[in-house]
Amino acid sequence: MAAQPQSALTRLWHRLGSPRWFHDITGPWMTAFGVAGVLLLLTGTLWGLGFAPPDYQQGNSFRIIYLHVPAAILSQSVYLFLGTSGVLFLVWRMKLADVALEAAVPFGMSMAALALITGGVWGKPTWGAWWVWDARTTSTLVLFFLYFGLYALRQSIPRAEAAGRACAVLAIVGVINIPIIKYSVDWWLTLHQTSTFKLTERPAMPAAMWGPLLVNVLGFYALFGYLLLGRMRLLILRREERTRWVQEHLQARAVA
């Protein structure tokens, strides 16, 4: 009897369901993401803070953009990642998706907090206030609370399976906030400017200004990759501690 022909995609899909396979292959990826992240952030930050020309209206305070915008972008993409993981977990029961859903929360929460803090510090010299109930600021605060809710929900439900389902539902429902943040600057009168990067148009800034911004956005993504893999690998070991492969892995580590 001929074996069922499997496409490479199907094989990849089945493998992605295996936490062990994921743990086996991702060790070297962490190093690559970590090194790339540090190099990109050093380059982008030095370039942006020292070499980019000052803004003709805001002077040098605009340089906060090189941290504020990447943090804001990451806080939203990490949330979209959580929503996607939630769907994968609820619909296809993919264990690894639930691991990802737990592992990405602390970093996403940090990025929302970093966007809010750097936004406040930028707002003081530019708008004259640390905090305004601006549409984008407020919806980002909601995003922060969603992250906090996901973290608290996970801690409050003792059964892992039930906690995973509850978090997946909250993550999916919360995705509604992302277009609100994204389009807040177009829908309502706000103090925020519209996006610098658009898929269909050239940036509204000179290259000397958006270059470092792009480098830092990539650097933030790389460090997200590093931290996400690190937390996922730890969670996998913790959840599968009783299996033989984890016991062997732990023994090998203890000997080394």
Place this chain on the structure above:
Amino acid sequence: MSGFQFDSLSAWLNMDGHGGYVWFCVLIAVVFFVGNVFALRLAQRRFLREAAARARRAEPGGNAVETP
């Protein structure tokens, strides 16, 4: 590409009076990233320590009963 925008290191740190705001943001970002990495390392180490203790207790002839 434009050259270095400041005349001296102190001018760079001062940024025409905006340096405090800008460098504070850099500091906070560094604290957040280092904090995330540090928290992960700490959790890893704690898990390895606790897992080793659980494995020792589970061994046959291991110290299964906590002795006072």
